[in-house]
Amino acid sequence: MEEIEAAVHTYFSGLRLPPDPTIYDYLVLSLRPKDVIATFNWDPFLWLAAERNAATCETPQLAFLHGNVAVGYCPNHPVKGRISTRCHQCGEPYRTTKLLYPVTSKNYASNAFIDAEWSALRNRLPHAFLLTIFGYGAPSSDSEAVELMKCAWGTTEDRRFEQTEIVDIRDPDDLEETWKPFIHTHHVDMFHDLFDTFLLSHPRRSIEAALKQYLEAKFISENRAPRGCSLLELQSWHRALAEIERAHRST
Numbered sequence: 001m002e003e004i005e006a007a008v009h010t011y012f013s014g015l016r017l018p019p020d021p022t023i024y025d026y027l028v029l030s031l032r033p034k035d036v037i038a039t040f041n042w043d044p045f046l047w048l049a050a051e052r053n054a055a056t057c058e059t060p061q062l063a064f065l066h067g068n069v070a071v072g073y074c075p076n077h078p079v080k081g082r083i084s085t086r087c088h089q090c091g092e093p094y095r096t097t098k099l100l101y102p103v104t105s106k107n108y109a110s111n112a113f114i115d116a117e118w119s120a121l122r123n124r125l126p127h128a129f130l131l132t133i134f135g136y137g138a139p140s141s142d143s144e145a146v147e148l149m150k151c152a153w154g155t156t157e158d159r160r161f162e163q164t165e166i167v168d169i170r171d172p173d174d175l176e177e178t179w180k181p182f183i184h185t186h187h188v189d190m191f192h193d194l195f196d197t198f199l200l201s202h203p204r205r206s207i208e209a210a211l212k213q214y215l216e217a218k219f220i221s222e223n224r225a226p227r228g229c230s231l232l233e234l235q236s237w238h239r240a241l242a243e244i245e246r247a248h249r250s251t
């Protein structure tokens, strides 16, 4: 098993982002530090996107629920960072995270790093107003994951106005059945394309736009980031929004 894990680690560690904007760039640029992107993926794309956009905008928190090849953790502190670097607090080299396989019982709590990543999601989900599920089919082998998310989200009766959006190419009835515990009555939108979501229709302002639209019934126009542009152009477009955030904080 260790041999397989090492081979998987080597393969995924070699993956890199292309120079042009990817869906990962759009995701990290469209969210703020109050937001969390939780992923089950082992590949380094999300981490690399957060790194290359960090100088443009404050990026969201990332939670790697099944471990990740780009990320290491400090054995002495609850800190994570780029693998092959050292903890900025104690100088200890970051350790490789465990990669969890698609088996039924994953026992998340048995690994300190994985447990901390789940805590980040568990602590944020109860306060979330908008939940976007992208590229995750909730297979039956992941019942433990779905159960944990369900506990953090609360019952649909607790969640009276919250909005869930699901990006998947599956049949809508099938999706609604899978994600029933997360959907309050009719507060769900389903899309085939991530770019159609509320999240990417209102980058860095999705919560403000959602509160206006869903609670105050004031529809505000979309503000989509450009497509088909260079990464520099995409960053420059988002930088304008980040500057407003900075100015707002300093007043």
Ligand SMILES: [Zn+2]
Binding pocket: 074, 075, 076, 077, 079, 087, 088, 089, 090, 091, 092
């Ligand atoms: Zn440390």
